[in-house]
Amino acid sequence: MDRFVRRAMHIVCLLLVTLTTVGAAPVPALEVSFLAPGTGFTAERILAGEAAEHFESVPSADVVIMGKEPQWLRVVAHRDYPQQLAPNLVMTQPYRKAIEVWRPGDHVPLRRATYGADADLNHSTLFHVIPLPNGLRRGDVIYLRAKAVDVRPSRFTIESAAYVHRMDMTFGRARTFVLTSLSIVAVLALGFGVSLRQRGYAYLALTLAAQAVTLAIEGGEVRESSWLVSVAQDHRTNILLNTIATLASVRFLMFFLSIPPLQPRIAKVLNACSIVFLALIAVSTVHVWYASAMIGNVTLLVAIVSVFKAILHALHMRQREAFFLLLAWTPLMIVAAIRVGGLQGWLPIFDWVEFALPFTMTVGGLGLLFGMTDKLRQLRRENETARHRATHDGLTGVLTRSALDDAMQAAAEAAHATGRPLSVVFFDIDHFKRVNDDNGHATGDEVLRIVALRTLNRLRPFDVFGRYGGDEMLVGLPGATLDEAVLIAEHVRGAVSGSPISIDGRRLEIGISMGVAQLREGETLGALLRRADIALYQSKAQGRGRVTGCYLETPTQPFTA
Numbered sequence: 001m002d003r004f005v006r007r008a009m010h011i012v013c014l015l016l017v018t019l020t021t022v023g024a025a026p027v028p029a030l031e032v033s034f035l036a037p038g039t040g041f042t043a044e045r046i047l048a049g050e051a052a053e054h055f056e057s058v059p060s061a062d063v064v065i066m067g068k069e070p071q072w073l074r075v076v077a078h079r080d081y082p083q084q085l086a087p088n089l090v091m092t093q094p095y096r097k098a099i100e101v102w103r104p105g106d107h108v109p110l111r112r113a114t115y116g117a118d119a120d121l122n123h124s125t126l127f128h129v130i131p132l133p134n135g136l137r138r139g140d141v142i143y144l145r146a147k148a149v150d151v152r153p154s155r156f157t158i159e160s161a162a163y164v165h166r167m168d169m170t171f172g173r174a175r176t177f178v179l180t181s182l183s184i185v186a187v188l189a190l191g192f193g194v195s196l197r198q199r200g201y202a203y204l205a206l207t208l209a210a211q212a213v214t215l216a217i218e219g220g221e222v223r224e225s226s227w228l229v230s231v232a233q234d235h236r237t238n239i240l241l242n243t244i245a246t247l248a249s250v251r252f253l254m255f256f257l258s259i260p261p262l263q264p265r266i267a268k269v270l271n272a273c274s275i276v277f278l279a280l281i282a283v284s285t286v287h288v289w290y291a292s293a294m295i296g297n298v299t300l301l302v303a304i305v306s307v308f309k310a311i312l313h314a315l316h317m318r319q320r321e322a323f324f325l326l327l328a329w330t331p332l333m334i335v336a337a338i339r340v341g342g343l344q345g346w347l348p349i350f351d352w353v354e355f356a357l358p359f360t361m362t363v364g365g366l367g368l369l370f371g372m373t374d375k376l377r378q379l380r381r382e383n384e385t386a387r388h389r390a391t392h393d394g395l396t397g398v399l400t401r402s403a404l405d406d407a408m409q410a411a412a413e414a415a416h417a418t419g420r421p422l423s424v425v426f427f428d429i430d431h432f433k434r435v436n437d438d439n440g441h442a443t444g445d446e447v448l449r450i451v452a453l454r455t456l457n458r459l460r461p462f463d464v465f466g467r468y469g470g471d472e473m474l475v476g477l478p479g480a481t482l483d484e485a486v487l488i489a490e491h492v493r494g495a496v497s498g499s500p501i502s503i504d505g506r507r508l509e510i511g512i513s514m515g516v517a518q519l520r521e522g523e524t525l526g527a528l529l530r531r532a533d534i535a536l537y538q539s540k541a542q543g544r545g546r547v548t549g550c551y552l553e554t555p556t557q558p559f560t561a
């Protein structure tokens with residue numbers, strides 16, 4: 001029985017708690033209503049309460065104020081807000097909205113805007129704040145006249161001074177962090193652009209800087225400077241900033257994704273769009289042309305579709321930069337989608353989105369900065385490979401004929417300028433044709449490779465060495481006199497011919513013949529090489545497998561060492 005009573009008591013208690021909770025379900029603390037358009041009431045009659053029944057209640061807490069024509073709003077308190085709490089009427093999303101507010105008993109309205117003469121510099125631009133020094137009693141009415149060029153819905157609430165202060169501090173900290181980070185990333189990008197002479201960085205810097213300025217204008221940070229305020233209020237500023245940011249980001253993406261060489265047709269479209277944007281910037285600097293917005297939006301649409309196509313193509317081609325782009329933009333796109341969802345009423349409006357949007361912009365900028373650095377590193381690697389391929393022989397890895405000519409020319413000029421000696425050694429493999437004929441061309445290639453390698457191992461790091469053509473090689477020995485060069489040549493010959501070359505189990509005895517000459521005063525490189533060649537010919541003529549130095553000035557009379 002006891003158990004039964006306890007159970008019954010339990011159920012009754014539960015029912016009571018449920019009923020009290022349902023009974024205490026929050027009645028909206030404020031009721032917001034709009035004056036239906038076209039009622040023709042004057043401000044005096046509205047403020048006198050004569051139009052009260054013409055106001056239509058707004059069902060949700062989020063109120064969309066739309067249009068440059070002022071709209072009347074009526075806010076009615078459904079509970080008391082005592083004076084001691086220092087309550088304030090707070091309106092969120094104040095950007096590009098101007099309001100006039102009549103509190104109970106006011107004859108003159110308080111005006112609020114995010115910047116300009118009506119800006120309330122005591123508060124952040126997170127919301128418009130209307131102090132209610134006398135508190136608010138249940139049934140009190142506040143009238144507002146509002147105009148807006150922004151579609152973001154605003155929420156009206158009554159908040160304590162302490163809450164407003166706390167939110168102002170949080171907002172200020174977040175904005176400072178985001179704007180500083182965005183500016184630092186922009187400056188970094190510009191710094192890289194200047195020091196590395198890469199236009200891509202400059203475009204990125206311009207895009208980020210334009211975004212930072214737009215954010216500072218929209219967020220009201222520019223209120224601190226009267227000059228900036230006048231610039232920010234100028235209608236041209238918004239058009240110019242948006243067009244510059246769009247143009248810079250289009251140019252950046254073209255560079256980043258290498259669109260001109262890889263997708264030339266899309267590059268043509270984007271070039272045309274860039275010209276239109278440039279023209280719009282030029283026109284908008286002096287004059288707000290009525291067709292600017294329309295032309296700008298159409299061009300923007302074409303550019304967006306083209307860039308989107310280019311990104312898809314780059315992703316399809318597994319272009320590394322496209323993945324960087326995806327990574328950098330995904331957070332921004334997600335937050336932007338949540339925001340649009342909220343504006344359209346598909347999703348609830350989250351307050352954090354206003355903080356997250358500039359934050360993801362900064363993260364995106366940083367991601368692209370990393371992406372640019374990665375791209376440049378890749379470009380440099382490709383350039384180095386291409387340069388190496390152009391100057392180095394594919395088979396032996398030593399200098400090609402043309403690179404050899406350049407290096408020898410420089411060495412000869414340096415020798416003439418400093419008076420330091422310079423010698424050259426010409427050599428070729430003895431009976432190389434036979435090596436090819438007896439063992440095959442592939443074995444001949446391997447012999448060439450090993451001869452080059454053995455020679456290289458005997459030379460100093462600053463010596464010049466390359467393949468002059470066929471089986472003929474040339475060595476430049478800066479600082480070496482003829483006697484020293486002949487000695488070095490002997491060492492090389494010993495290294496190459498000292499031990500047989502083993503290829504596929506076969507041992508090949510390889511001999512080389514060498515001709516050495518030292519650069520004489522005023523002598524040209526051509527004449528020096530001719531004398532070394534004659535000395536080489538002398539080695540061949542005298543039985544091969546030897547070094548001959550050219551001791552006479554005339555190229556016709558070489559001497560055997």
Ligand SMILES: Nc1nc2c(ncn2[C@@H]2O[C@H](COP(=O)(O)OP(=O)(O)OP(=O)(O)O)[C@@H](O)[C@H]2O)c(=O)[nH]1
Pocket residue numbers: 395428429430431432433434436440441442443444445448469470471540
């Ligand atoms: N395997 C191979 N052979 C080459 C290459 N370039 C040139 N040759 C061959 O090298 C040979 C050069 O022969 P020559 O220098 O004219 O004559 P040699 O047989 O070496 O005779 P001597 O120079 O008089 O001792 C030719 O048979 C060319 O076909 C190459 O890159 N690889």
